[in-house]
Amino acid sequence: MIDFEAASVAIILFAFLVFIFAYWKDATAEGFSSDRIFDSVFMIAVGSFFGGKLLFRNLSIDYLKYQLLTSPFILEGILIGGALAVSIAIKKNRWDGWKIGDMLAPALSMYQAILFLGFWIRTGQLSMLILLFCFGSLTFFIRYLKTNHKLGSSTRYFELKRLNRLTFTGGLFATYLTGSSLIAILFLLTHQNFSNRFWWFQFIFYFFILILSLFLIKRRLNIEGVRVNSFIEKIKSILVGRSKQIDKSVKDIVENDPFNVEASDGFRNEDELGEEVQDNQQHGISEAIKSELNDEKVMIKKSLSKIEKGTYGYCVKCGKEIDEKRLKAYPTAEYCMTCESKIAK
Ligand SMILES: [Zn+2]
Incomplete structure (x- = not known):
């Protein structure tokens, strides 16, 4: 595709230096170590040099001896040789x-x-x-x-x-x-x-x-x-489902609360003191469950709004992402495992 005889070595070198700089800059920004990146650059340089020089050539001793340096590069050879070198570097460093x-x-x-x-x-x-x-x-x-x-x-x-x-x-x-x-x-x-x-x-x-x-x-x-x-x-449907479940439970509790039942009756038997104590106890338990369910609902609402905002799944303490397995088990989890265990201590 390209007549590489027309290309000066200086331009190829300059282009390659720009390539190294751009690759190194992006890779280190992603947390890759400079040493290993330069290591892979060296492999890419060797791979693309020989790829560009050896592809579609009559590989004779004479060619390797006298023409290797002066012969033009073939772009496809550079790409193939470079790709091979990159795949070796990926394997070697166990990179993604x-x-x-x-x-x-x-x-x-x-x-x-x-x-x-x-x-x-x-x-x-x-x-x-x-x-x-x-x-x-x-x-x-x-x-x-x-x-x-x-x-x-x-x-x-x-x-x-x-x-x-x-x-x-x-x-x-x-x-x-x-x-x-x-x-x-x-x-x-x-x-x-x-x-x-x-x-x-x-x-x-x-x-x-x-x-x-x-x-x-x-x-x-x-x-x-x-x-x-x-x-x-999946998370959204779990949260919405649980929210509906809570609404239903709260409704049941309110309906069965003796205080509420009596309020609708309009009067109660003042003489039956024992029953009133029992009712009081029952009411206390109902209120406790209700407040627990309401707390859970507040958390669900918080999680749902986080999903809308795109901030769902991040630990509120350290900012790291919370493991998906943990989110599946506790969809309203606000802390990652590390922070959660620190808080529990
Ligand atoms: Zn955390």
Whole structure:
């Protein structure tokens, strides 16, 4: 797709440095250690170098000896080699691959935009300017999703989850895959060369990525998006059900309260002192149960309004999210397990 002979090494290096900086900045903001991120950057550099140099080459000793450094890079090789290196780094560090994908997405998109800026400066070709514009727009779009919709940020991810909005880890990565493969496919269609085997390879390569990314979006939404909805819905229905139950119990208690019954009778037998003591006791118990149920109802109302506001499920003491298992057992829980046990002491 790109004639890498036209690209100066300086631009590739500059683009790669920008990529490293963007990836490192996002990853450390998410709490990943700098050391491990730079470790993975080194692996990506090695992987994409050899990917870009070795894919579709006649791998002879002569090529490795004399042409390896001077031969042009192949972009698809860089992407494949880089992806392999990233997957090794993910395995090695036991990272969440979707999170890493979200952190790589804006960096990768920017990297490609800078590359095309370089090709355009070198060649002056209009198509390079269009590609620069496309990847520039994709970068802005991903950044917009990241800052305005808080995709790819785990703290905001849980907030969105509570707000019952469809969201999933890997959203930025899927956006990058879809956007970049669409750009590549459109570019290839406007530069048809059916007789060229490399053209077909590129077309199938990007078409495969496009299908893969659409499949990933659908699957991730099914796994996380639907679960998010059903979890909040479940909690909501438990709370509403319990609230109705309480209303009914309170009504029963009021109806059976001897004081209340007598009030409706209008008079009582003053002589039966023993009965009055019993009634007093009964009334006391009824009042106690009623106040307990009312307290519970206040908590339920509080939880329901928190669901509406999107603040449901956070510990009121430490601000951390409360475990879903705990919320299922005690939907009105206000403290996380750690704080609750500290309070109990
Ligand atoms: Zn807490």
